Amino acid sequence: MNEPIIEVNDVSVMFRLYRERVDGIKEFVIKKIKNQIAYDEFWALKDIHFYVGRGEAIGLVGRNGSGKSTLLKTIAGVLKPTRGNVKIRGTVAPMIELGAGFDMELTAAENVFLNGAILGYPREMLEENMEKIIEFSELRDFMDVPIKNFSSGMFARLGFAVATIYTPDILIVDEILSVGDWQFQEKCQRRIHEMLEQGTTLLFVSHSMEQVKSICNRAILINHGEMMLDDSVDKVWERYNQL
Amino acid sequence: MSTYIHNFFAYKELLKELVRRDIKIKYRRSVLGILWSVLNPLGMMVIMSVVFSHVFRGNIENFPVYLMCGQIIFNFYNEASSVAMGSILGNAALIRKVYVPKYLFPMSKVCSCFVNLLTSFIALLIVIVFTGTKLSWTVLLIFIPILYVFLFSLGMGLLLSALVVAFRDLMHLYGVLLTAWLYLTPIFYPVEILPGWVKTIVGLNPLTNIITMLRELIMYGALPGMMLHVKCIISCLTALVLGIVVFHKQQDTFILKV
Numbered sequence: 001m002n003e004p005i006i007e008v009n010d011v012s013v014m015f016r017l018y019r020e021r022v023d024g025i026k027e028f029v030i031k032k033i034k035n036q037i038a039y040d041e042f043w044a045l046k047d048i049h050f051y052v053g054r055g056e057a058i059g060l061v062g063r064n065g066s067g068k069s070t071l072l073k074t075i076a077g078v079l080k081p082t083r084g085n086v087k088i089r090g091t092v093a094p095m096i097e098l099g100a101g102f103d104m105e106l107t108a109a110e111n112v113f114l115n116g117a118i119l120g121y122p123r124e125m126l127e128e129n130m131e132k133i134i135e136f137s138e139l140r141d142f143m144d145v146p147i148k149n150f151s152s153g154m155f156a157r158l159g160f161a162v163a164t165i166y167t168p169d170i171l172i173v174d175e176i177l178s179v180g181d182w183q184f185q186e187k188c189q190r191r192i193h194e195m196l197e198q199g200t201t202l203l204f205v206s207h208s209m210e211q212v213k214s215i216c217n218r219a220i221l222i223n224h225g226e227m228m229l230d231d232s233v234d235k236v237w238e239r240y241n242q243l
Numbered sequence: 244m245s246t247y248i249h250n251f252f253a254y255k256e257l258l259k260e261l262v263r264r265d266i267k268i269k270y271r272r273s274v275l276g277i278l279w280s281v282l283n284p285l286g287m288m289v290i291m292s293v294v295f296s297h298v299f300r301g302n303i304e305n306f307p308v309y310l311m312c313g314q315i316i317f318n319f320y321n322e323a324s325s326v327a328m329g330s331i332l333g334n335a336a337l338i339r340k341v342y343v344p345k346y347l348f349p350m351s352k353v354c355s356c357f358v359n360l361l362t363s364f365i366a367l368l369i370v371i372v373f374t375g376t377k378l379s380w381t382v383l384l385i386f387i388p389i390l391y392v393f394l395f396s397l398g399m400g401l402l403l404s405a406l407v408v409a410f411r412d413l414m415h416l417y418g419v420l421l422t423a424w425l426y427l428t429p430i431f432y433p434v435e436i437l438p439g440w441v442k443t444i445v446g447l448n449p450l451t452n453i454i455t456m457l458r459e460l461i462m463y464g465a466l467p468g469m470m471l472h473v474k475c476i477i478s479c480l481t482a483l484v485l486g487i488v489v490f491h492k493q494q495d496t497f498i499l500k501v
Contacts, residue, residue: 015499016499023409023410023411023500024410024411024412025410025412025413025416026412028410073339073498076341076342077342078338078339078340078341078342078498079498080495092342094340094341094342096340096341097340100336100337100339100340100341101337101340101341103264103268105268105271106264106267106268110264110267113260113263114260114261114264117256117257117259117260117261118257118260118337118341118343119341120253120254120256120257122256123256123260
């Protein structure tokens with residue numbers, strides 16, 4: 001029963017940085033003949049290893065470009081690690097970017113169904129919860145408007161409302177709370193707390209230490225793709241400031 | 244394998260939703276809506292009939308129906324394979340952010356074009372009634388060539404969508420290829436008028452076989468021979484296997500390249 005819900009086993013991710021972009025047949029053939037396809041290896045993550053227990057709320061902190069988002073993407077299953085593996089026991093709701101699956105031409109209501117389907121929610125469930133989504137996103141008057149006319153705040157509200165309508169086993173949140181006004185940010189935090197109480201496991205990336213402190217009970221510090229520290233939020237924060 | 248099937252059923256809702264989106268966007272803000280899918284092939288048929296029935300006069304009986312059978316199949320293949328080709332690149336934003344089975348994108352495009360194909364059969368029906376073509380019971384079997392062209396397009400769509408991620412210029416090349424393909428498919432001419440070597444090429448064209456089968460069922464009330472079925476099945480299987488293998492091998496690199 002006490003099996004970890006997320007196992008990250010020695011995960012390394014390598015990107016090839018091509019000196020020149022080769023994305024056509026013509027270029028490929030020419031470069032291949034001249035033997036000019038050169039690239040540098042870049043290890044975005046190096047041997048990251050940690051387990052997350054059910055119900056934990058973990059903050060990932062680190063400078064820009066340290067590999068936080070890459071790590072979240074491997075956990076969300078978007079990116080396959082070059083070495084190592086990730087084991088997930090449960091459903092994952094990735095909020096790496098709010099409204100990633102939105103189609104600009106469709107109305108807000110239609111996008112709720114599309115985005116919901118991308119996250120794997122059945123249509124009936126979305127229909128049942130439509131009222132809740134409308135209420136949470138405060139977009140009652142705009143549900144039949146194509147979302148290309150939306151502001152970025154409205155976008156974020158709708159995205160957050162759809163993604164959190166159902167309590168997943170694992171919630172992945174990547175710096176999305178920085179959008180929207182402070183009332184909305186608070187509302188999102190309240191919703192996250194609610195989900196935590198219901199037993200959701202949280203992986204949280206934020207540059208705002210207050211948010212991490214108020215939500216998380218454990219933090220992991222990543223620097224240049226390596227795991228520096230896995231400890232309480234305060235200790236990690238201290239170490240992060242010394243970087 | 245069973246996990247694949249399980250995964251497919253878990254995401255069939257998304258497939259439906261993607262097809263629904265395509266259809267909605269296509270007909271949004273057009274007054275005539277889905278009627279365009281009927282009017283478009285009808286209009287083309289009228290123009291082509293006027294042009295070609297004078298050029299190839301007397302060669303083909305019931306030219307409007309002959310033309311339309313070819314046109315419907317080729318247009319479907321043309322549209323389905325082209326839009327499926329761009330589907331991975333077009334959904335790049337999504338592929339980078341959320342995990343979804345990636346084959347859903349080309350598959351949904353082929354499915355939404357398939358809906359258009361079914362509506363253009365209404366146009367064919369109108370022409371059949373208008374020209375007084377006598378149908379026999381074999382018309383009930385037209386789902387067979389329709390299934391073939393669907394599978395063939397799906398295979399090609401998977402293959403092309405995976406390849407174009409690595410080689411963007413394939414898009415332009417394929418446009419040229421499609422034009423050549425159009426002329427190498429007996430849509431508005433009979434196969435018999437072709438010189439020997441061209442005839443061989445046209446005979447090897449999978450779309451030729453599918454169109455021939457459709458015409459036999461609709462126009463001549465004949466059951467297609469075994470050989471024709473074998474040819475169609477081989478081309479569908481080849482396209483599907485090739486498409487699935489290439490797509491499967493390439494799909495983990497999409498996120499790095501889109």
